[in-house]
Amino acid sequence: MKPIHFAAVLAAGLAVAAPPVLHAKPKKAVPAAPAAIAPADQAVVLRDAALKDNNAYEFVAELTTRFGARPAGSASEKAAAEWSAAQFKAMGFDKVRIETFPLEIWQRGDESLEMVGPFPQKLVATALGGSGTTPAEGVEAEAALFETYEQFSSSTADLKGKIVVILQPTVATQTGVGYGANSGSVRRQGPEIARQRGAVGYLMRSLGTHDHRFAHTGGTRFLGAEGVPAMAISPPDAEQFERILKLQKQGQAGPIRLKMVSTPKFLGTGQSQNVIAEITGAKRPQEIITIGGHLDSWDLGTGAIDDGAGVAITMAAAKTILDSKVRPDRTIRVVFWGSEEVSQPNDRGLSGANAYATAYKAEFPNHVIAAESDFGADVVYALSLPESDSPEFVKQVGNVLYPLGIYIDKAVSTGGGPDTSPLFSAGVPVMDLQQDGMDYFDTHHTPDDVLERIDPIKVDQNVAAWAATVWLIASTEVKFKGVAPKP
Amino acid sequence: MKPIHFAAVLAAGLAVAAPPVLHAKPKKAVPAAPAAIAPADQAVVLRDAALKDNNAYEFVAELTTRFGARPAGSASEKAAAEWSAAQFKAMGFDKVRIETFPLEIWQRGDESLEMVGPFPQKLVATALGGSGTTPAEGVEAEAALFETYEQFSSSTADLKGKIVVILQPTVATQTGVGYGANSGSVRRQGPEIARQRGAVGYLMRSLGTHDHRFAHTGGTRFLGAEGVPAMAISPPDAEQFERILKLQKQGQAGPIRLKMVSTPKFLGTGQSQNVIAEITGAKRPQEIITIGGHLDSWDLGTGAIDDGAGVAITMAAAKTILDSKVRPDRTIRVVFWGSEEVSQPNDRGLSGANAYATAYKAEFPNHVIAAESDFGADVVYALSLPESDSPEFVKQVGNVLYPLGIYIDKAVSTGGGPDTSPLFSAGVPVMDLQQDGMDYFDTHHTPDDVLERIDPIKVDQNVAAWAATVWLIASTEVKFKGVAPKP
Numbered sequence: 001m002k003p004i005h006f007a008a009v010l011a012a013g014l015a016v017a018a019p020p021v022l023h024a025k026p027k028k029a030v031p032a033a034p035a036a037i038a039p040a041d042q043a044v045v046l047r048d049a050a051l052k053d054n055n056a057y058e059f060v061a062e063l064t065t066r067f068g069a070r071p072a073g074s075a076s077e078k079a080a081a082e083w084s085a086a087q088f089k090a091m092g093f094d095k096v097r098i099e100t101f102p103l104e105i106w107q108r109g110d111e112s113l114e115m116v117g118p119f120p121q122k123l124v125a126t127a128l129g130g131s132g133t134t135p136a137e138g139v140e141a142e143a144a145l146f147e148t149y150e151q152f153s154s155s156t157a158d159l160k161g162k163i164v165v166i167l168q169p170t171v172a173t174q175t176g177v178g179y180g181a182n183s184g185s186v187r188r189q190g191p192e193i194a195r196q197r198g199a200v201g202y203l204m205r206s207l208g209t210h211d212h213r214f215a216h217t218g219g220t221r222f223l224g225a226e227g228v229p230a231m232a233i234s235p236p237d238a239e240q241f242e243r244i245l246k247l248q249k250q251g252q253a254g255p256i257r258l259k260m261v262s263t264p265k266f267l268g269t270g271q272s273q274n275v276i277a278e279i280t281g282a283k284r285p286q287e288i289i290t291i292g293g294h295l296d297s298w299d300l301g302t303g304a305i306d307d308g309a310g311v312a313i314t315m316a317a318a319k320t321i322l323d324s325k326v327r328p329d330r331t332i333r334v335v336f337w338g339s340e341e342v343s344q345p346n347d348r349g350l351s352g353a354n355a356y357a358t359a360y361k362a363e364f365p366n367h368v369i370a371a372e373s374d375f376g377a378d379v380v381y382a383l384s385l386p387e388s389d390s391p392e393f394v395k396q397v398g399n400v401l402y403p404l405g406i407y408i409d410k411a412v413s414t415g416g417g418p419d420t421s422p423l424f425s426a427g428v429p430v431m432d433l434q435q436d437g438m439d440y441f442d443t444h445h446t447p448d449d450v451l452e453r454i455d456p457i458k459v460d461q462n463v464a465a466w467a468a469t470v471w472l473i474a475s476t477e478v479k480f481k482g483v484a485p486k487p
Numbered sequence: 488m489k490p491i492h493f494a495a496v497l498a499a500g501l502a503v504a505a506p507p508v509l510h511a512k513p514k515k516a517v518p519a520a521p522a523a524i525a526p527a528d529q530a531v532v533l534r535d536a537a538l539k540d541n542n543a544y545e546f547v548a549e550l551t552t553r554f555g556a557r558p559a560g561s562a563s564e565k566a567a568a569e570w571s572a573a574q575f576k577a578m579g580f581d582k583v584r585i586e587t588f589p590l591e592i593w594q595r596g597d598e599s600l601e602m603v604g605p606f607p608q609k610l611v612a613t614a615l616g617g618s619g620t621t622p623a624e625g626v627e628a629e630a631a632l633f634e635t636y637e638q639f640s641s642s643t644a645d646l647k648g649k650i651v652v653i654l655q656p657t658v659a660t661q662t663g664v665g666y667g668a669n670s671g672s673v674r675r676q677g678p679e680i681a682r683q684r685g686a687v688g689y690l691m692r693s694l695g696t697h698d699h700r701f702a703h704t705g706g707t708r709f710l711g712a713e714g715v716p717a718m719a720i721s722p723p724d725a726e727q728f729e730r731i732l733k734l735q736k737q738g739q740a741g742p743i744r745l746k747m748v749s750t751p752k753f754l755g756t757g758q759s760q761n762v763i764a765e766i767t768g769a770k771r772p773q774e775i776i777t778i779g780g781h782l783d784s785w786d787l788g789t790g791a792i793d794d795g796a797g798v799a800i801t802m803a804a805a806k807t808i809l810d811s812k813v814r815p816d817r818t819i820r821v822v823f824w825g826s827e828e829v830s831q832p833n834d835r836g837l838s839g840a841n842a843y844a845t846a847y848k849a850e851f852p853n854h855v856i857a858a859e860s861d862f863g864a865d866v867v868y869a870l871s872l873p874e875s876d877s878p879e880f881v882k883q884v885g886n887v888l889y890p891l892g893i894y895i896d897k898a899v900s901t902g903g904g905p906d907t908s909p910l911f912s913a914g915v916p917v918m919d920l921q922q923d924g925m926d927y928f929d930t931h932h933t934p935d936d937v938l939e940r941i942d943p944i945k946v947d948q949n950v951a952a953w954a955a956t957v958w959l960i961a962s963t964e965v966k967f968k969g970v971a972p973k974p
Contacts, residue, residue: 062730065606065727065730065731066606068602068606068607068608068609075607119553119554119555120555120562120563121554121555121556121563121789122555122556124934212935212939213788213933213934213935213937214700235939236935236938236939239938239939240551240552240789240937240938243548243549243552244552247552301700446700447611447700448699448700448723450700450727451723451726451727452698452699452723452726
């Protein structure tokens, strides 16, 4: 286990990590700071208060227990949004509201995968979001195996009537770039290219960085009934194919035949929603800091790390500021975006991120900064900021974050994630509290994305970092520069 | 990670752990020892030869790749038996044979579990082997939750029409006693007690020592169509129930309603088989050492740790002796037992173990010792022996095993496992090369029991320990005393 670098800060504030308890008695609010307290000093107070609380963990525990999976556009996502709004109101947030938007709904059907020959056995596979359907009885075909995606895309092999299988693994990295190297190509483009070449099905090694028997779902291009059936297989099943490839090369195994059943439904237009809550700024309320995560999840797990953790961390950071009774100068807006995970037809952007960007476009010139938490529940190790006008701010935020084991990235932030991306593109400055993603893709988008994947101590570190950083931005006059032209 | 105590031995023999390759060129046979080599010296030669080979890993890799899951009585178990026999012949074993026996076959059907209320969500569950069926459309009922098995068995609550849910976790231990504490009660007896009290279904927290989203199957009492539907839920799902219990106690959640679908089939009488191969003793061939593992597996994974590893380890230990070209004095018999996992009606013993015990009863007085490997693929840490007539033997075996990180247990062996149990009960001495089982029940009986759970280096340590120990018994005159009356 890696040392937890914020041990010293923790030790100062928290003698023993209490086991998380749902509905524990509310913690004593942090005493109101004297009016004259400097923002940098109050940031330290907030950081240490956050380390003593279990607010984020308790929130994600209750969210995942009450609502389980929260697929985009589902009754469960809606109920979770209503419950979240009620929680925000009970905590004392301002202007709590739910904003709906339409989206096209894809729903998983029956699914199974079987090797018919040469070595009959059941395999573990799950359909990609937005993928097409097989007939109810499935499709049986010969497999066309490719060890890398490049070998597939550059091959001229006849794929007519075959099931394409891509065996390329995903490389674990702290930043997630190993995942990014495969998600656009193997998962998003691959199925449609296979279809255009006459394939009747598409299988890919899961975009997972582990070797356990979970298949990872995730969005592919949404083509409705036109799309090819596409599934992800678990990493051990991909390795099973690799061993058979070797046996084939030694003349010890015949061709692979597969039977694939995947019957998702295209339910037409449904509705999703964003949940929004604010702490109105005391001095310059029109200046807005937007933070949040996404409330929807894939349907296999309970969306604890993707992205129950993110909504809980940003909510709890704002709550820490709210509970301190010292109002920030600027407005802090927390958004629980809906429908982050799903693909949409013709790449129409019916996501919560785009709904927010459309609704609040006029306000963008007043968006001081935006940030999202959508990379699991491991510790934050770096803060990546946009270009700022205040070296003093950068010094102050460094001083409050370093004791948590977080450095200030010298490179200028190149954006956050999918939910702040429309803002970033529109010129809103976006920062990134970078989390350690080395283990994130072990369980992301699998049935194993459940509360047990979250370490309460690490979540507290996230909340502390967010509370201190957001507070400092909200209580100083620092300005940031977006990368795209300022709106 | 714990240090591997046989590092020194390894370093002497093996510069780099070569990646396992199926069908690698056969390793050079260990040069024939001079005729006069002392058994204890030859044991060291065999131990170190085993550490250099990948025979066991290659065997279990090919077994699990070619046959996947090998449920008792299935075509896959039969094909694996035929392939194993062919492998034994190709390696040069004597008297290779397959011995069939009848058994009653249970086959998993459709299965799903859903919480209908208060918090609708899908749960991860799998039927227990031998359990009864729900109607095709499933059964919906209120849950009766018990945090421990004792609370269930001592309660007088009305269970009529309810689904019993037992939340008792399994404690991880090196020896496996934490599992033993639950398997007879929670898994074997519980469903039938629930049925007698009018319950329409039975759910139990998986006998798993992890917190991932796998449900563990395993045998319960086989009552055919009379039995109650019974399933194991994954540990995170059990913890979901625990959190709901807490919300109920706080008045924040209503009663739990569940919908359970499990439609296994009882296919009647089928056939299974034991595979047997021998190295005939050079001087006292009638004196027999019986070793082995079981070839069948549960249907969810590919039975790599349970018990592909065990058949591979014992096969490879015997092969190491065979390849040395120095014949042992006594006969070494390797048995791949069939149908270890399954329950049978009225506790009729139609297992491979009982078939073997029945077929070879007359030979038991000549069975010097028996031993099985059926506890995964982690290192051996102790040798537990029956009472022996030779302190010199005990000294010698200690000297060859200690460098592998294995001590000699001072307590007299109290048996091996299920496949040697009929022999033990009939007075045959049984030894136990005890493996570290701390992680074994993390993946045992789940879809995750696949090749990736096996560390080739640790498997080699097992083979080295088995080869040296079996050789020393087979090439000396040591005698052991069974615990039951000598046959």
